[in-house]
Every structure is written in structure tokens, then in C-alpha cells.
Amino acid sequence: MQLRINNLSKTYSNGKQALKDISLTIDNGMFGLLGQNGAGKSTLMRTIATLQDADQGSILLDNLDVLRQPEEMRKLLGYLPQDFGVYPNVSATEMLDHIAGMKGISIRKERQEAVQELLQRVNLYDVRHRKLSTYSGGMKQRFGIAQALLGNPRVIIVDEPTAGLDPLERNRFYNLLSEIGSNTIVILSTHIVEDVSTLCNDMAIIGGGSVLQAGSPSEIEQMLYGKVWEKEIERHELPHYQQTEQLISSRFHSGRLLITVLADGIPDPSFREKSPTLEDAYFALLANCFPALQTV
Structure with missing residues (x-):
């Protein structure tokens, strides 16, 4: 599977041009999008996730026109946004079961099996009945990855996932992300260089809404x-x-x-x-x- 972004541009109503003729080709595996806050990363991630429109350009997932077929794209997408909120008074099991239903897993037994497998995968199974408000920042991020993985998505977007995590939780998150990206496109948007150098086999550096450099980390070095x-x-x-x-x-x-x-x-x-x-x-x-x- 391949994601092709061609000549994508976006200007907001206040006149700020957030994306300037962005073109990227992203294959299966971990792809890092590195840039400072305000560089345009989140705008690009939201556009790929069909949460906002572009002024011009196209995004193709193989033969799927993402911008013209947003509902089809959402069936293939897992998304962990930068500001990921949780309902504080429900448990991880209850919340994931609810999200699984929203993602079309209608058979109760299948939902239960999917939720239990994901909670074990992200190392939250032992605390699955605790309220989400009691989770640490790292635990909430691992829960966020679990909800993004529901439905076996073909494209996963994680936006600034390690910001605010302590070194131990960051390493746990690295290990979790590295397990995902073999047969999936995983786009990691971050301002932390270590995130990209640790995890990604391909990357782009973005600044001022433009791609400044693209390639593998070693090529760029x-x-x-x-x-x-x-x-x-x-x-x-x-x-x-x-x-x-x-x-x-x-x-x-x-x-x-x-x-x-x-x-x-x-x-x-x-x-x-x-x-x-x-x-x-x-x-x-x-x-x-x-x-x-x-x-x-």
C-alpha cells in the first residue's frame, strides 16, 4: 500500500498558509514527519485523516481518492491526534468496546475479543477495569494507540505521541509503535528528533508549511x-x-x-x-x- 500526496496546499481564513505545495510518497512502515510547532504537521495530519479540506492538491491511497472519498478512507484509518481526550469515568474496556462498535464491529463477541487482544498488546490488560481518569500520561497514550488500532487499519496517524512522556514511558511507546509498522503505513508527526531517529525508516522535515527535505534518516544525516x-x-x-x-x-x-x-x-x-x-x-x-x- 502507498500513500501519495501531490501538490497539497491549505490557507486558513486568517490568511495563514499552513501547507505550501506539499508532495510526499509514503510506503508501508514508519514514516516520520519532523518539524517545529506551527510547521504545518498537524494541518497535514488532519487533512490526511479527512478532518479538513485542502485548497488544492490530492491524496491517493493506492487507487482511493482520499479527499473525494472520505468515508472510504475513514474505514481504513486509525488516528491518534495530538490532543487526545478520554471520558474520565469509564474504563478502558468500556471505552474500547464503544469505539469498536462505532468502527463497525457489530458482533459483541468479536468486539470483546478485539478489545481484550488490544489491551494485552498495549500492556493495559491488568488495569482494563480502572477509570481512564486514573491513567498516567503514558497509559493514556497507549490507550490512544489501542483505539487507533481497532478495525485493523491500513493507515495509522499519530500526532506528537511522546510529548510530555517521561523517558520510561517514551521507551514503552517506542517499542509499541515499532511493532505496528510492518504491513501498515504509520505516520509519526513529532517535533522530537529522537522519535524519528529511533523509529522511522523514512521521513520528511517540514517547516513553514513546506517540505524542506525528505529521505531516510541516514541519507539526510x-x-x-x-x-x-x-x-x-x-x-x-x-x-x-x-x-x-x-x-x-x-x-x-x-x-x-x-x-x-x-x-x-x-x-x-x-x-x-x-x-x-x-x-x-x-x-x-x-x-x-x-x-x-x-x-x-
């Missing part, structure tokens, strides 16, 4: 091979390097400030070459395309 340099400096030296070099990031390391710069050759002998990371590529693209958004 290697675009910077031989062009990334780092150096430890004193904090008071930072303004000098901001003026003289193209800084893409800075962070503290053992009490010293470690800067990363982008240059075709070594800036001076005090720098050392750095093996590029996906984070370096992400910051470099933002710095080149949106200088005001530099992270240093």
Missing part, C-alpha cells in the same frame, strides 16, 4: 558529511562565533559550552570534525531556511 564541526568554548565567546560562523546548535558539556557549526571546511584548527546526526541536519535546515529559528 550524510548530506552533512564533512561539513559539521564542533568546539568547546567559554560562554562569553559565543557572540563572537555567532557572528563569524554558521552555528546550528550549542549545548553544555562538562561545564563547557560545545558549539556545532556548519562549514565546507574546518573553520580553524581548534575545531574537530563531527559525525553528523539527524539533529544536526534538522538544525542546519532550520538555520538555512528560517534564520530567526536558530536554536543557539
